[in-house]
Amino acid sequence: MKLNRRSFIKSAAAGSAIAAAGSIFPGISFAGWQKQEDASGNITWQKAPCRFCGTGCGVLVGMSGDRAVAVKGDPNCSVNKGLCCVKGFHSVQALYGKDRLKKAQVRKNGKMVEVPIAEALDVIADKIKETITKHGKDSVAMYGSGQWTIPDGYVASKLFKGCLGTNNVEANARLCMASAVTGFMTSFGIDEPMGCYEDIEHADVFVTWGNNMAEMHPVLFSRMLASRKRKRDVTIIDFATRTTRSSQASDKSILFKPNTDLAVANAICYEIIRNDWVNWDFVKKHTSFHKGKTNIGYGTEDHFSFKDKPEDISFEEYKTFLQDYTPEKVERISGVSAKDIKYLASLYGDPSKKVTSFWCMGMNQHVRGTWINNLVYNIHLLTGKISTPGNSPFSLTGQPSACGTVREVGTLTHKLPYGVVMKEGARKKAEKIWGLPAGSIDPKPTYHTVEMFRALDRGDIRFMWIQVTNPMITMPNLNRYRDGALKEDRFVVVSDVYPTPTTDVADVILPATMWVEQEGMYGNSERRTQHFDRIVPGPGDTMSDTWQIIEVARRLGFEKQFPWGEDEYIGKIWEEYRQFHDNPKHNMAPYEVLKARSGVQWPFVNGKETRWRFNTKHDPACKKGTDFDFYGKKDGKAWIWARPYEPAAESPDQEYNFWLNTGRVIEHWHTGSMTRRVPVLHNAVPEAYVELNPEDASDLGVVNGEKVKIISRRGSVTMKASINGRGVPPRGMVFVPFFDESYKINEVTLDAFCPISKQPDYKKCAVRLEKA
Amino acid sequence: MPILSYLVLPQAGAKEQLCADLAAIEYCEIIPADNEEAVVLVTDTPDEETEKNLQKMLKNLSSLQSISMTFGHNAEL
Numbered sequence: 001m002k003l004n005r006r007s008f009i010k011s012a013a014a015g016s017a018i019a020a021a022g023s024i025f026p027g028i029s030f031a032g033w034q035k036q037e038d039a040s041g042n043i044t045w046q047k048a049p050c051r052f053c054g055t056g057c058g059v060l061v062g063m064s065g066d067r068a069v070a071v072k073g074d075p076n077c078s079v080n081k082g083l084c085c086v087k088g089f090h091s092v093q094a095l096y097g098k099d100r101l102k103k104a105q106v107r108k109n110g111k112m113v114e115v116p117i118a119e120a121l122d123v124i125a126d127k128i129k130e131t132i133t134k135h136g137k138d139s140v141a142m143y144g145s146g147q148w149t150i151p152d153g154y155v156a157s158k159l160f161k162g163c164l165g166t167n168n169v170e171a172n173a174r175l176c177m178a179s180a181v182t183g184f185m186t187s188f189g190i191d192e193p194m195g196c197y198e199d200i201e202h203a204d205v206f207v208t209w210g211n212n213m214a215e216m217h218p219v220l221f222s223r224m225l226a227s228r229k230r231k232r233d234v235t236i237i238d239f240a241t242r243t244t245r246s247s248q249a250s251d252k253s254i255l256f257k258p259n260t261d262l263a264v265a266n267a268i269c270y271e272i273i274r275n276d277w278v279n280w281d282f283v284k285k286h287t288s289f290h291k292g293k294t295n296i297g298y299g300t301e302d303h304f305s306f307k308d309k310p311e312d313i314s315f316e317e318y319k320t321f322l323q324d325y326t327p328e329k330v331e332r333i334s335g336v337s338a339k340d341i342k343y344l345a346s347l348y349g350d351p352s353k354k355v356t357s358f359w360c361m362g363m364n365q366h367v368r369g370t371w372i373n374n375l376v377y378n379i380h381l382l383t384g385k386i387s388t389p390g391n392s393p394f395s396l397t398g399q400p401s402a403c404g405t406v407r408e409v410g411t412l413t414h415k416l417p418y419g420v421v422m423k424e425g426a427r428k429k430a431e432k433i434w435g436l437p438a439g440s441i442d443p444k445p446t447y448h449t450v451e452m453f454r455a456l457d458r459g460d461i462r463f464m465w466i467q468v469t470n471p472m473i474t475m476p477n478l479n480r481y482r483d484g485a486l487k488e489d490r491f492v493v494v495s496d497v498y499p500t501p502t503t504d505v506a507d508v509i510l511p512a513t514m515w516v517e518q519e520g521m522y523g524n525s526e527r528r529t530q531h532f533d534r535i536v537p538g539p540g541d542t543m544s545d546t547w548q549i550i551e552v553a554r555r556l557g558f559e560k561q562f563p564w565g566e567d568e569y570i571g572k573i574w575e576e577y578r579q580f581h582d583n584p585k586h587n588m589a590p591y592e593v594l595k596a597r598s599g600v601q602w603p604f605v606n607g608k609e610t611r612w613r614f615n616t617k618h619d620p621a622c623k624k625g626t627d628f629d630f631y632g633k634k635d636g637k638a639w640i641w642a643r644p645y646e647p648a649a650e651s652p653d654q655e656y657n658f659w660l661n662t663g664r665v666i667e668h669w670h671t672g673s674m675t676r677r678v679p680v681l682h683n684a685v686p687e688a689y690v691e692l693n694p695e696d697a698s699d700l701g702v703v704n705g706e707k708v709k710i711i712s713r714r715g716s717v718t719m720k721a722s723i724n725g726r727g728v729p730p731r732g733m734v735f736v737p738f739f740d741e742s743y744k745i746n747e748v749t750l751d752a753f754c755p756i757s758k759q760p761d762y763k764k765c766a767v768r769l770e771k772a
Numbered sequence: 773m774p775i776l777s778y779l780v781l782p783q784a785g786a787k788e789q790l791c792a793d794l795a796a797i798e799y800c801e802i803i804p805a806d807n808e809e810a811v812v813l814v815t816d817t818p819d820e821e822t823e824k825n826l827q828k829m830l831k832n833l834s835s836l837q838s839i840s841m842t843f844g845h846n847a848e849l
């Protein structure tokens with residue numbers, strides 16, 4: 001019997017791979033394979049999006065009784081066509097870690113004590129009331145996540161912005177996607193990519209800008225490699241600051257010095273114009289030229305503020321601006337040879353080639369993150385390679401719902417589900433949908449994430465509720481913000497699934513359900529909303545983050561705004577939320593459609609998804625009679641920006657002579673609080689390490705596995721050296737992954753940010769090294 | 773006791789070599805495509821340690837260009 005079941009499962013495994021191969025290589029045949037009858041081995045399968053990155057792969061979760069025992073890529077999901085990665089497969093194991101938080105805890109006489117969850121919710125509601133009475137409405141805050149489901153973020157915004165009247169709502173997507181948003185807003189006047197993953201099969205050239213897709217977006221990377229295998233004339237260029245697995249699999253790896261991608265992007269534009277590779281028809285009809293302020297600062301001081309002042313410029317002025325960026329001049333700044341710059345320009349400039357640019361944290365966690373987003377759009381706009389299949393500047397997301405929950409629901413201080421708090425029309429719309437009196441929503445944004453934690457440290461914020469994120473690992477310049485959270489008279493509530501350094505600073509811990517233990521929706525990088533059902537029961541007293549907020553809202557007297565029953569609330573919330581986007585530029589699919597499909601892309605108009613926005617052939621929101629319509633901007637045009645190269649906030653000097661770069665590894669999700677509890681993933685990379693260039697290691701007298709102390713002006717961490725491991729930095733740089741709470745690398749990083757997006761730069765600060 | 777399946781792509785022109793390499797590894801079963809440079813691999817290992825070693829061996833195959841998981845089952849869950 002056991003053997004039979006095993007062979008059934010193996011047949012199902014083979015069937016999945018064959019289905020995936022069929023989606024990726026149409027017409028592929030496997031004559032040697034005989035499908036077995038009932039190959040499922042009594043496993044029942046239910047669809048869900050994977051929760052471990054922004055790619056948004058559709059997976060099928062295999063259930064045996066009420067336990068999830070298997071995962072396969074969903075062949076009906078166009079994102080991954082049946083593929084998944086090692087994290088995706090192990091996602092079900094993350095549900096079953098031994099130390100899952102199953103009971104609520106409240107700090108009593110300095111000690112965390114288990115209590116019934118209803119008592120903990122009472123404590124939270126009382127504390128919110130007391131804090132507002134003593135210190136005003138802006139002394140309470142909610143800090144959420146790009147791993148929040150859409151309903152989680154929606155009810156958080158409704159309670160805090162609508163009912164309590166404070167704009168103290170932020171989410172960790174500020175740390176990963178804010179520059180992408182401001183990049184879109186400044187170039188196109190509307191957020192989120194114009195293209196979709198289908199661009200991968202159409203493109204002839206891929207340029208990955210500071211983006212190690214082989215580890216961070218492995219399924220999309222596999223699709224790129226499969227496309228190269230199938231079409232044979234596909235070129236992949238890895239443009240990065242260190243050598244990674246992506247570099248090894250690409251056709252050419254080009255390394256640049258940190259922050260100088262700004263100069264290289266301008267040099268590519270210089271070359272495109274010099275060689276007359278400009279698509280004049282497109283540029284004249286669909287673009288306009290602009291400049292903004294320069295020398296804009298780095299935000300390292302409290303209360304930093306910045307407002308850009310856009311000015312129109314002519315094409316000739318833009319061309320003059322680019323004179324500072326000849327390939328030869330930029331070679332000296334960037335370390336990229338003039339020949340390689342010209343090569344990159346020729347790929348973008350060749351009218352016969354379709355080009356897709358991918359980026360993620362490298363361009364977004366950047367003190368000039370908005371600018372570098374603008375500059376890559378410039379390249380695509382000058383050549384007219386945009387909004388058509390295969391021609392795509394594509395900003396990828398890191399988290400499963402950074403787009404769906406944070407960008408679309410608007411869980412940032414200045415945002416509402418539709419529009420911004422500063423606009424009366426947007427406030428009125430929200431107040432009407434939320435059944436609140438006019439004037440309930442404050443027209444002034446309060447704190448972006450870094451400033452919110454500074455406000456907690458200063459005492460301007462006294463109460464903070466943190467859900468689905470672990471800021472006591474992820475905040476840059478961490479020592480300051482942890483000390484701030486621990487100060488007298490600060491009250492911190494943390495909703496999570498496992499103990500973390502953030503639950504360590506909590507006064508109340510709420511045990512949360514995770515992923516498919518609750519119903520919800522995510523929104524991935526390509527404007528795809530993905531619904532999932534509650535497939536497995538949550539353990540103990542666990543409660544969804546949405547329901548926790550609803551319970552507290554009702555205790556605060558907002559029953560009218562949160563009237564739904566436990567068996568219907570997700571559908572009801574979705575249909576209420578959908579009203580905010582009821583227009584052809586952003587229409588979302590109805591609940592029943594979402595439930596039935598493996599994700600639906602918005603704008604969803606007249607029953608159809610929109611795959612390429614701004615292109616009249618594909619996007620019903622475009623004005624008729626024109627081929628493209630960049631309708632996000634009042635002038636209907638996409639904006640080309642003159643943005644200069646400016647250096648990082650802190651660069652290596654005599655004393656601190658190395659760059660520190662931080663990031664992730666494929667096996668671990670962010671701070672590792674889930675993936676480190678999965679034995680296979682934990683054993684694959686059991687602890688963090690510092691990658692060193694072999695020559696630097698030799699100068700330091702360090703061999704693989706020996707300890708190195710990394711010291712910055714803010715803190716230090718001692719960890720093992722990795723030399724010629726999976727990543728190799730150039731001389732003068734070290735790289736540390738941030739997944740391991742035993743080595744808090746963010747005690748070393750700097751809280752400098754892009755003045756426009758307010759997103760911190762985790763990729764660049766100055767450190768020195770000592771052999772430990 | 774994981775059972776996993778993958779879609780595996782060989783290095784240019786190395787499909788036969790890849791099939792030979794994979795077939796020589798214990799716990800691996802392969803189904804090569806007849807008309808494309810792609811191979812389906814099903815692995816069935818008795819324990820996590822063996823699985824870990826197998827993963828290492830797969831990563832080191834010079835005939836292999838990319839390997840993407842499509843299915844995973846773990847009876848111990």
Ligand code: SF4
Pocket residue numbers: 050051052053054055056057080083084085086087088089216217218219220
């Ligand atoms: S690529 Fe991302 S979404 Fe897809 S399976 Fe892996 S972790 Fe999940």
